[in-house]
Amino acid sequence: MRDNSFINQMEPWFGTEEKKAINEYMEEDGWLTEFKHTKRFEQRIAEYTGAKHCVVVNNGTISLTLMAIAAGIKAGDEVIVPNYTMIATPNSVKMFGAIPVFVDVEPETLCMDVSLIENAITSKTKAIMYVNANGRNSKSGIQKFVDLAKKHDLILLEDAAQSLGSRFPDGRHQGTVGLAGSFSFSAPKIISTGQGGAIITNSDEMANKLRRLKDFGRSGGGNDIHDTIGFNFKFTELQAVIGNEQMKKLSERVERKKEIYSLYKEELSHLKQVTFFEQDLTCTTPWFIDILVEDRERLQQQLKEQGIGTREMYPPINKQMAYQVNGQHKVSELVGEKGLWLPSAAQLTNNQVLRICREISLFFKG
């Protein structure tokens, strides 16, 4: 990114290392299908997160679907999800006929509000899909979700798509507390393989089921014997070769994302029209710079004219045409009205961040 070029809200970051690795791979092996590099990528994610197993798949929506199916969720079962999340969270279970049930989120963190879950539980509820919004931790603590799931005999799954590099306050990586956790490597994520997803779990049984389900339900490596229905949700070596190079850069990016967030906060917190959420940088890594802002549309337009890209945060899911479910969810509705993502790529320079903040201050101060 050059300092004076258009600043996209987000862009992936690949360098010469990825190009070199792809070229080397193409010289060495032309199969492209999942093999040693994929295994190495899975090991790297397992090591980084401290999970016993990691299974990679073709994207971070399918990883949610696969994790839910492997956990035993079936058509007709209800799954509690936050009303503020990427639409992939509910869609991933809708895909096989399960029913997402929406619960509002905490105003400080945008993670699901645990105090609202009990009211949403019915005899059909099978699972809670917790989303670590922007890598943040719920203010009430993950243990409350674990206890609630236990009390009602529900499965706890984590959609940690935005959370690689974020931990719970006790040091466990996000995605490792529930039965399984899911990540995405789509273009805007902290590391990307273009498309890609991963499921981590400490359960041997889950890992075996996941591996079987993603490979047509094959009972053994490469054979055509199928005891169960399965799918083709496999990865490719090309993605893994890139993913392995990206993983080498993850720790640096984690630090840089925190620096960028701190600089934005330093420069913008004095504006009464801008509100930041509560992000604890000691253990979590902001994926995007998310704020609530007054006069969002005009600000976006003005920034665009100055060569700065932004993106509106997710609208409340129950109000999306695709769902249209009755219910009042004040926090997700507020985010739908005022939530804005500022440029958030790890490759942003300090000068670019300062330029963005200057433009925002000018907009509000006139």
Ligand SMILES: Cc1ncc(COP(=O)(O)O)c(C=O)c1O
């Ligand atoms: C919370 C959440 N879940 C799921 C997904 C879907 O991941 P993918 O785009 O890899 O399918 C995303 C993508 O942004 C996400 O933010």
